[in-house]
Amino acid sequence: MANRSSTVPLGMLFYKFHCHKCGEKLVRSPRTRTVKPGDPDYAEHSRLGAHSHFIGDVELTEYCFKCLSCDTFAEYEEQCVLSIIQKKLGRAVLSADDIKENRETAQKTLQKRRSVYHCCLRLLTLVALLLALYFVLKANGFEIHF
């Protein structure tokens, strides 16, 4: 029996994306490939928890976007960049020049957006941990003064 793993980026579930060739709404489309020990991304996908790993091949299902009307495929990362250009220009359909001219700025925007997002996430996690610690100590009869 093969090991199975699947990944879907969170943004893929929460945001709607549109095809840059025809403007139609994109659908998620699963693609399955086998990751073998020794492949560059094997360690990342063979993870079964913090410390344990699968042994042997991993059958990995990844999601990308597919346009049902013009059959265009787009990886999630690429579609994020295209989506920023679409918003900036105020239209879904992009020409090759539109993409070429705006790609670099869009990639920078995406990176900036992600680092802000991760920063907030880290801060929220820290606050949640401190609150949990506070209540655990309080429940155990410790007096806490600020």
Ligand SMILES: [Zn+2]
């Ligand atoms: Zn399309």
